[in-house]
Amino acid sequence: MTLKENIRHFFHNIWKHRVHVLMALPTFLIMFFFLYVPMAGLVMAFKNFNYNDGIWGSPWKEPILGNFDFLTASKELFVNMTTNTLMYYVIFTLLGTFLNVVLAICIDQLVFKKLGGALQSILIIPIFISYAAVQFIVYAYLDRDTGMINHLFGTSIRWYAEAKYWPVILTIVKMWNSVGYGSVLYMSVLAGVDQQLYEAAQIDGANKWKQIRHITIPSLIPMITVMLLLSVGNIMRSDTGLFYQVTRNSGALNPTTRVIDSYVLNSILHSSNFGFTAAASFFQSIVGLILIIIANFVVRKLEPENALF
Amino acid sequence: MEQKVEQNVEEVKRLSRKEQKKLDKLYDLQYGVKAKKGVGQYILAACLILYTIIVAMPILLVFISAFADEETLATNGFSYFPAKWSLSGMNAVLRYGKQLATSYAVTILITVGGTLIGLLCMSLFAYAISRRDFRLRGFLAIYAMIPMLFNGGQLSGYIVFTSMYGMKDSLWLLMLPICCTTMNIIILRTYIQNSVPEELMDSARIDGAGEWRTFFQITLPLMKPTLAAVGFMMATTYWNDWQNALLYIQSDSKKPLQLLLVNIQKNIETLLNARNIPSAALAAMQGKVPQYSATMATVVMVIGPIMILYPFFQKYFAKGLTMGSVKG
Numbered sequence: 001m002t003l004k005e006n007i008r009h010f011f012h013n014i015w016k017h018r019v020h021v022l023m024a025l026p027t028f029l030i031m032f033f034f035l036y037v038p039m040a041g042l043v044m045a046f047k048n049f050n051y052n053d054g055i056w057g058s059p060w061k062e063p064i065l066g067n068f069d070f071l072t073a074s075k076e077l078f079v080n081m082t083t084n085t086l087m088y089y090v091i092f093t094l095l096g097t098f099l100n101v102v103l104a105i106c107i108d109q110l111v112f113k114k115l116g117g118a119l120q121s122i123l124i125i126p127i128f129i130s131y132a133a134v135q136f137i138v139y140a141y142l143d144r145d146t147g148m149i150n151h152l153f154g155t156s157i158r159w160y161a162e163a164k165y166w167p168v169i170l171t172i173v174k175m176w177n178s179v180g181y182g183s184v185l186y187m188s189v190l191a192g193v194d195q196q197l198y199e200a201a202q203i204d205g206a207n208k209w210k211q212i213r214h215i216t217i218p219s220l221i222p223m224i225t226v227m228l229l230l231s232v233g234n235i236m237r238s239d240t241g242l243f244y245q246v247t248r249n250s251g252a253l254n255p256t257t258r259v260i261d262s263y264v265l266n267s268i269l270h271s272s273n274f275g276f277t278a279a280a281s282f283f284q285s286i287v288g289l290i291l292i293i294i295a296n297f298v299v300r301k302l303e304p305e306n307a308l309f
Numbered sequence: 310m311e312q313k314v315e316q317n318v319e320e321v322k323r324l325s326r327k328e329q330k331k332l333d334k335l336y337d338l339q340y341g342v343k344a345k346k347g348v349g350q351y352i353l354a355a356c357l358i359l360y361t362i363i364v365a366m367p368i369l370l371v372f373i374s375a376f377a378d379e380e381t382l383a384t385n386g387f388s389y390f391p392a393k394w395s396l397s398g399m400n401a402v403l404r405y406g407k408q409l410a411t412s413y414a415v416t417i418l419i420t421v422g423g424t425l426i427g428l429l430c431m432s433l434f435a436y437a438i439s440r441r442d443f444r445l446r447g448f449l450a451i452y453a454m455i456p457m458l459f460n461g462g463q464l465s466g467y468i469v470f471t472s473m474y475g476m477k478d479s480l481w482l483l484m485l486p487i488c489c490t491t492m493n494i495i496i497l498r499t500y501i502q503n504s505v506p507e508e509l510m511d512s513a514r515i516d517g518a519g520e521w522r523t524f525f526q527i528t529l530p531l532m533k534p535t536l537a538a539v540g541f542m543m544a545t546t547y548w549n550d551w552q553n554a555l556l557y558i559q560s561d562s563k564k565p566l567q568l569l570l571v572n573i574q575k576n577i578e579t580l581l582n583a584r585n586i587p588s589a590a591l592a593a594m595q596g597k598v599p600q601y602s603a604t605m606a607t608v609v610m611v612i613g614p615i616m617i618l619y620p621f622f623q624k625y626f627a628k629g630l631t632m633g634s635v636k637g
Contacts, residue, residue, distance in 0.1 A: 013444040019520045020437035024449055027434035027489045031456060033474075034486040038461030041469045054472050055465075106357055111350050119361045121623055125368065128615045130549035132570045133608045137367045140374060146386040146601065148370075176364060184626065208349070233458055240463075240552055245571070264463050268556060274464075281462040289459045309454070 045282035049274050061275075070276035071283070077263075078280065082236075085259040088243075089235050091167070092174055097224060099179045104186035105216055109208070120187070123180025131177075131241025138173060138246050161252040170257065173246055174239070185227070186220055193219045225306040229299055233292035236284040240265055260284050371612070374605040375399065382601040398602030402610060408561060408569065409610070416565040419483045420547040424540050427488030431539075432532060434489075435497035436524050450498075457491035467556055482557045483565065487546060493539050500535040501528065534625050541622040548615055566611045573604055 014021060045067055047058045061067055071078045103123070110116040129137075141148050142159040150156055159165060193215065201211050243262040247253050260280055267277040292308075300307035370387060375398050377391035385392060402409065434453070438446040461469070466486065471477040505528055513523045529536075551567035558564055564572075 010444055013442070017437075017440065017443045017445070020440055020443050021445065023433040023437040023520070023524070024445075026430040027494070028449070028452065030430060030485055030489050031453065034466075034470075035456040035460060035489075037473075038466040038469050039459060041461050041465035041473075044465060044468065049468070051472055055468055056473075103360075106353060110353055110357065112354055115354060116357070119357050121620070122361050123364055124623075124626075125616065125619070126364065128545055128549070128619060129368070129612050130551055130567055130570075132549075132551040132567045133371075133612055136570075136604055136608050137371055140370055140387040140601075140605070141367075143386075146382060148387045151386045151388070176367070180364065230457075245551070261463065265552070265556075268464060268467050277464050281464045285459060285462050292458050 039285075042278075042282050042285055044274075045278040047278075049278065067275040067279040070273075071279050074276060080255065081258045081260050081263050081280075084256065085236055085238055085261075087167070088170065088238060088259065089231075091171055093228065093231055095171065095175065096178060096182060097228065099175060100182035101186055101217075101220060101224070103179060103183040104190060104220075105212060107183070107187060108190040108216070109212075120180070120184070124184065125180070126177045127181035129177070131239070131245040134173065134177065134241070135245040135248060138169070139248070142169070160248060160250045163253045163256040166247065166253050166256045170242055170246065174242055186223060189220055189223050190216065222303075222306050225299060225303065226308075229292075229295055229306070229308055232295040233288050235291050236288045237261055368612075371605050371608050374602060375609045376606075377602055379600060379602045387601070395602070398604075398606035401603035402606040408564070411562055412564050412566045412569045415480070415563055416548060416567070419480060419550075419565060420544050423484035423488050423547045424543045426484060427493070427543055428536055428540050431489055431494050431497055432529060432536070433524065435494055435501055436528055439498055439501045453489075453491055453494045463556075470557070477557055478559045478563060479557070480563055483550065483553050484547075486553070487550070488543070493543070496539055497532070497535060500532060504535075505531045537622060537625040541618075541625065545615060570607060570611055573607060 041055050044055050044058070046061055046064050047055070048061045048066075049055065049058045053059070107116045107120055126134075139147070142150075144150060144156060144158045144160070147159070149159075157165075159169070197215050198211055201215060206214070238259040238261045240261045243257055243259050244265055247257045249262075249266070264277055264281060267273050296308050366389075370389065373389055373391065374382065374387055376394050376396065377388075377398070378393035378395040379397055381391050381393045434449070437443065438449045438453075440446065470482055470486070476482050509531075510523050510527055513527045514520075518526065549567065550565075551571050554565050554568040555571055558568060
């Protein structure tokens, strides 16, 4: 078949499927205008942005990498928010996955199935509470004068001014918020495990721990891989609500709670430092892309089954 | 004769009951439903119950504080056993009256509108790319996949939407940017491919139904379980979205509930930080500023509806989530 024929066949096929083209169009357009155009908007990292000329009309930065000089100029700030972003990503992902799996196994092992189901439904609830609301709950515990923690322990710690406590506090809040929900996925995998495997193991004399180690955990590995892989793309992104709302955007906490996303949000709200912010955003998007490609490459080498693409 | 028949029927019933019991026993054995309830099981159950209580405590605190007396909260602090109960918090919330009603209306509009638009568009898209002989399907699948790997981020989105589209203060900005997501498209497509029988759609087409009719009368109704799961997730995202509202919404008539919540905090903070206000005025104002109990009452108003709706959607939940993990 010649190229020309190929092209003709292609267009013939599309004409035949014109109704499907039409069906795909709304999503195509929405994604184009609200997801793809902002991707192109990243070009503002190389521009001297001003509101009047917009993204495309603003003049190019001279030199072209000028905005990135801000990153080196405010090195401390940039390093601080990048390390925080990465640190919380690692803590949340490792601890989160671990707790998700532990909770899923515990509920799965429970023979009181109805109780397990009921507990699970309660454990999911926190994910439905927005961080805008969660911050008031945290406040009720941590406020210096009316907070429950200070009352309970007779201390008078100014929690919202002491940065050193916040990695722990945010980790607790995040785990409280997401673990019940995260375990649902692993539970449904466990529900699909062939029970005959357990019987066979029992007959062979394997105790509970051995069964968990050799049957339950291996059956969860594919799902764990997929979830980790999916999360790698978000390595430079954070749950903005956690870092902006739960900390009440308190400046004193910045050293340990400022992440790239909360910095960007603040800078948009105060219309400040666009050059620096644009360069940081660009860095954030590109690093995310590169990391997910590398992670996918590694997974494809090790276990092609679990690779994303 | 008749008696004999009756006897036979009884006999059959008895036997079948016996058989059923045997089957039940086998089933139990096979699926371990009646596994041994050793001491370990009770310890595990106790641990899980304890953990669940710990997780539920903060939510309980919100509801208790919403009905606690303001003065008690201010002097004794938050507690699970407030010395005095009162409805003043709830009353204060109702004093917002009109703004609260408006915000509820806006939030409901965004939640319902965004979810319906998203579900319809994404189902159509998923249906189109699940047609095997459609040559654009590969391209469209990749097109939908890319935003999961790469995106422009907050700043670029903000500038594009406000300065390029001029959509600041538009409710569309709360709906459209998050209504079509890669994950949901994959979930819907996987469901169409695995759980909607191809033959059923084909027979409809042979019977002369066009593609639109096949989609709306055959495919869409069969997708109900996954639509419920995805729809509920989307609705939760819309209901809880404060960030887009904070960035884009300015006029009071378009403020959703979450923004109301964010602003309450702002109002309190500005007041407490404003040193130049005479203390008498501050004291007078504090009576009106929604403080502890009123804030908690507002939180109740915001999280309440989701909690009430959640049990109805729960059964679809695990199912829908699992399907998403099956990559297409």
